[in-house]
Amino acid sequence: MNSEWFIAHTYSGYENKVKSSIEKLVENNNMQDVICEIKIPMEEVTEIKNGEKKTSMKKKYPGYIFVKMVMNDETWYIVRNTRGVTGFVGPASKPTPLTEKETADMGVETQVVSVDIAENDNVKITSGPLSGFTGAVKKVDIDKKIVTAVVSMFGRETPVDLEFSQIEKI
16 A cells, blocks of 8 residues: 555644644554654745844644555544544545645655766657657756756757756666
């Protein structure tokens, strides 16, 4: 069985209490294989008050926790009946798992992409509007996870930015 990310709605300010309560229940009932991980996505916020710069960590989604679990009656019951949880996110409170794209976009789970591509390497575009084209890498930006490649289109050399996931080395 595959575990997936689900979002549980909590009373605002109770996220950490709910997280620790579920973690204790998981440990006490030996359920680490079905409730794998609980996250409260945080972001660094810089505020300037009275001319002083102050950096702090704030919850990205107040009132929500993210639970990676195998959804079944028992796991649903444990999370849903934890003090402070008001329900799962989904139509008619039916828990709906997040897609891989949603978990990445929301900063819940970041995928580490290793790239064996350097400048002047030839690459094949595997997805997107330029799928099937080939090009030569001119620049690799590890932080943004993109490469700039020169692709020959309509008899012209055209630089295009491509995500690592859209290319493969030839």
